Amino acid sequence: xxxxxxxxxxxxxxxxLRDIDFEVMAGQVVTIIGASGSGKSTLLRCINLLExxxxxxxxxxxxxxxxxxxxxNRLREKIGMVFQGFNLFNNMNVLDNCTLxxxxxxxxxxxxxxxxxxxxxxxxxxxDFARADVNTLSGGQKQRVAIARALCMNPDLMLFDxxxxxxxxxxxxxxxxxxxxxAARGMTMVVVTHxxxxxxxxxxxxxxxxxxxxxxxxxxxxxxxxxxxxxxxEFLSRYL
Ligand code: ADP
Ligand code: MG
Numbered sequence: 001x002x003x004x005x006x007x008x009x010x011x012x013x014x015x016x017l018r019d020i021d022f023e024v025m026a027g028q029v030v031t032i033i034g035a036s037g038s039g040k041s042t043l044l045r046c047i048n049l050l051e052x053x054x055x056x057x058x059x060x061x062x063x064x065x066x067x068x069x070x071x072x073n074r075l076r077e078k079i080g081m082v083f084q085g086f087n088l089f090n091n092m093n094v095l096d097n098c099t100l101x102x103x104x105x106x107x108x109x110x111x112x113x114x115x116x117x118x119x120x121x122x123x124x125x126x127x128d129f130a131r132a133d134v135n136t137l138s139g140g141q142k143q144r145v146a147i148a149r150a151l152c153m154n155p156d157l158m159l160f161d162x163x164x165x166x167x168x169x170x171x172x173x174x175x176x177x178x179x180x181x182x183a184a185r186g187m188t189m190v191v192v193t194h195x196x197x198x199x200x201x202x203x204x205x206x207x208x209x210x211x212x213x214x215x216x217x218x219x220x221x222x223x224x225x226x227x228x229x230x231x232x233x234e235f236l237s238r239y240l
Pocket of ligand 1: 011016034035036037038039040041043
């Protein structure tokens with residue numbers, strides 16, 4: 001579904017990503033781990049063109065996103081993204097957050113968009129909160145709304161950038177549970193996370209980034225139990 005080859009990205013003189021080769025097969029969960037500043041978010045953001053690569057290729061469903069003819073808005077309809085800080089519209093209720101993009105971008109009818117949204121809110125356990133003001137929700141509830149909102153666009157791929165990093169420890173689990181369900185239902189997902197137990201359990205592939213390169217990647221069994229690189233071992237030792 002996603003294939004990245006020779007990706008390079010700089011901000012000014014700061015080379016943030018180099019020689020990135022990366023692949024996500026349909027139905028797979030790929031987690032990206034690594035220290036702060038290693039380029040995880042930038043890599044994720046290159047997949048939906050929130051950042052423009054300097055060099056290399058990013059293919060999504062076989063089309064090269066670096067090509068000028070790519071319709072960025074059409075692309076983003078197929079790629080859902082969930083951020084650390086939720087990025088909800090705080091002046092709208094839960095249901096309106098979920099129906100805004102389908103109604104304005106996909107020209108869905110309001111009633112149909114609401115029916116679909118209620119289904120996704122049910123999935124994330126928040127059907128009873130459809131009319132609630134976003135400001136009244138807990139962080140875990142907000143993040144579950146953000147996931148439901150992304151699902152309302154019927155994406156082929158979901159990107160998660162540290163979805164639980166802003167949450168209190170006792171509510172991290174409810175968001176991971178929703179993500180686990182989504183993975184079990186076959187959603188293709190790329191997840192940047194520091195939740196190693198989750199990565200171990202849910203991932204098909206784990207990618208370890210260090211200073212702008214993919215230092216090591218493999219199955220969770222391999223990467224967590226028998227990492228080859230000293231820097232992978234050093235990074236993982238901080239989570240023991
Ligand atoms: P991570 O998500 O692994 O913490 P990032 O991809 O956010 O890493 O950042 C990698 C590097 O790129 C950091 O040095 C960061 O300061 C820099 N960076 C990220 N975004 C920008 C930006 N918009 N402008 C300038 N520098 C950036
Ligand atoms: Mg980041």
